[in-house]
Amino acid sequence: MASRDPTAPATAGTAKEVPLQAVQAHRRAGGARAAGDRGRPLSDQCGEANPPYPDGGPPIPKASMTAIVGITDGRTVVIAGDSAGVGGGVTQPRLDAKVFINGPYVIGYTSSFRMGQILRYAFKAPVPPEDDEGLHAFMCTGFINSVREGLKDGGWASKNNEQEEGGSFLVGVRGRLFEIGEDYQVGELADGYSAVGCGAEIALGALHATGDTGMSLEARATAALEAAAHFSTGVRPPFTIVGTTKSATDGHPGSEDIPPS
Template sequence: MTCIIAHTDGVTSFIAGDKLGSNGFTKSVQTEPKVFEKEFIKINDDAGLTRTKEIMAIGYTTSFRMGQLLTYSLNLPQQDANETFPQYLVLKVIPIIRQMFKEEWGSRDPSQEVGGGQFIILHNHTIYEVQEDFSVLQPKTRITAVGSGTYHAIAAMQAYIEVENESKVPLHERIKSIFKIVSDNVTSVSAEFDVLKY
């Protein structure tokens, strides 16, 4: 199910997700968005006196249960002054998510202790992709996608980027067209979508 896409040019960015739920045979457009924001505190100095409220955006696929846990149950820890954001994700956030999934979601595969899923994190105009084994990747390209619509979405975004200089239409204005292309070709993706822009 699902198509989650993200784009950044280092100055502006967006993350968007379709609204379809499907079991492979039937489908239904859902009201609950697959993209949302989570707040956390970043400590800006070693003394801990200066703190800022930060936001990360998350877009999920794989399971609505997984998404609901990320949306409603995940309490993000603070990021220390000496931690980069990737370190913060890998060393602090992912272990909490993994434990939460283990306790509340279980495993979909008997060979696994805990089941994971794919989701995208967008923070400070940087994209991170979390894999089913909980590894955190940072794509070198300025686009990424996860879910059943991945290949069509990547192709559509790349094509629009190729003609961006000529058309003068930025990618964030093509989101509706991207989901139309994907939904026309992938039965488990809807043309309707939610988007967060930064």
């Protein structure tokens, strides 16, 4: 069998060899971000990819981590998250929780620890309207506009092809659960639960499986995170669980921390 000339261009259906020097250069130039630069804090990127090799080889995946789950019964919203910080070949639990309370909102984030720090400490949470019918419109406008300004002021928001991008997180307020996308869209899931992060699909399966069991919201959220931690290398305990309940008397929510699992 005739051997193929290694200098000949690759054709369809033929594996293309990537020179070792190109791989090393790619990692030095930017591929190291796939594992978290040693000069940077542990990242929280989930599932995106770095640019391809200089000669068109495959991209190197970024580090993946985090499972954030949210669930509501129409009055109480529970959001729970793991503690994993992933960088390089190292996974370490973080003390700075990915789930917290800011004003009337309970928030659980993925995408970036820095984004979460801005949302927790710098973001000035706007007061939501008292009427339920206008809440989604408010979340899409007043709330998101405040988030955008906060992330820009904190130096974290970015633009891609002139489109402004933020990050992904869950928000609970007034008994309702919202999922915020990287393009700032505001989703409200018909199932009454959602999940984000690299462990999201596993967590969603667990939330679906526990739907008719009579388990409490906290127990279902914990079970979802335990499933994600069992199967995903980017999810680690301990878990932080925070709930917010819509008051039956005045409509204003009250939030509380639930002891970590």
